Amino acid sequence: GxxxxxxxxxxxxxxxxxxxxxxxxxxxxxxxxxxxxxxxxxxxxxxxxxxxxxxxxxxxxxxxxxxxxxxxxxxxxxxxxxxxxxxxxxxxxxxxxxxxxxxxxxxxxxxxxxxxxxxxxxxLQTDHELLKEPTGGCACAMLAIYLDSASNLPKDLNELSQLDKHGKHPKEMKLTRRQNNPNSYVKFSVGQQSQKSKVMLAEKKNSLGTLTLPLMRLLNASDLTLDQCFQLERSGSNSQLKMKAILR
Missing domain, CATH: 2.60.40.150 (C2 domain)
Incomplete structure (x- = not known):
């Protein structure tokens, strides 16, 4: 709760x-x-x-x-x-x-x-009919994000930038192992608030892709839940983020 x-x-x-x-x-x-x-x-x-x-x-x-x-x-x-x-x-x-x-x-x-x-x-309830407009600065619902994994991310960010200009596809990689000095993370933003995930894997401090998930999709989803792989934008041709989003 x-x-x-x-x-x-x-x-x-x-x-x-x-x-x-x-x-x-x-x-x-x-x-x-x-x-x-x-x-x-x-x-x-x-x-x-x-x-x-x-x-x-x-x-x-x-x-x-x-x-x-x-x-x-x-x-x-x-x-x-x-x-x-x-x-x-x-x-x-x-x-x-x-x-x-x-x-x-x-x-x-x-x-x-x-x-x-x-x-x-x-x-925490699963009935979207119970959602009301927030008052007095209080929240009307809780959004929980469970990150599972990312796959087929761009291997070379410079190559990604250059190949995108020519309509070609970059090399891709799978995130399958931990490294010694990690600094990669996933950043979430809802309105003016943002939050970073835990550091897991090391890459340059540049964006490997973006995902925009309209909350309306959660309102229309069964049990107010989406559990799937999401295609990343501004990334590789088959770059995906697997996660579970729950609205309560």
């Missing part, structure tokens, strides 16, 4: 920036860090307050609930080193059971402070 986390506000935080000679009350410049495995998000910093209001929303893909945990940490932003302001953790199994939790959480490993979060459990 997907957990939507609303980071609303915090209050009664510890003053980390002390005032000289004891004149006036100390303040902090707090921000929140949310972590689930290797997924990490950070809120904006609210200047000079012990009761910040963020009203920000983040979403995490959860594979195991119970099992995976949300780790929340607060910091005071500083010019040299940011100061720790407390933390707490929550197992997503609780969110899955309750569906919606709107609660103040007391910060741990610090003398004082609490944070207000709203958490929603969103189940």
């Amino acid at each position: 997907v957990v939507r986390v609303h980071v609303l506000e915090a209050e009664d935080l510890k003053a980390m920036d002390t005032v000289m000679m004891g004149l006036g009350k100390g303040k902090s410049d707090p921000y929140t860090v949310l972590m689930v495995g290797n997924q990490r998000f950070r809120t904006k910093t609210i200047k000079e307050t012990l009761n910040p209001k963020w009203n920000e929303v983040y979403e995490f893909v959860v594979h195991e609930a119970p099992g995976q945990q949300l780790e929340v940490e607060l910091y005071d932003e500083d010019t040299d080193k940011d100061d720790f302001m407390g933390r707490f953790s929550l197992d997503f199994g609780v969110v899955k059971q309750e569906k919606v939790i709107d609660k103040w959480y007391t910060l741990q490993q610090i003398e004082k402070g609490k944070i207000h979060l709203k958490l929603q459990w969103l189940s």
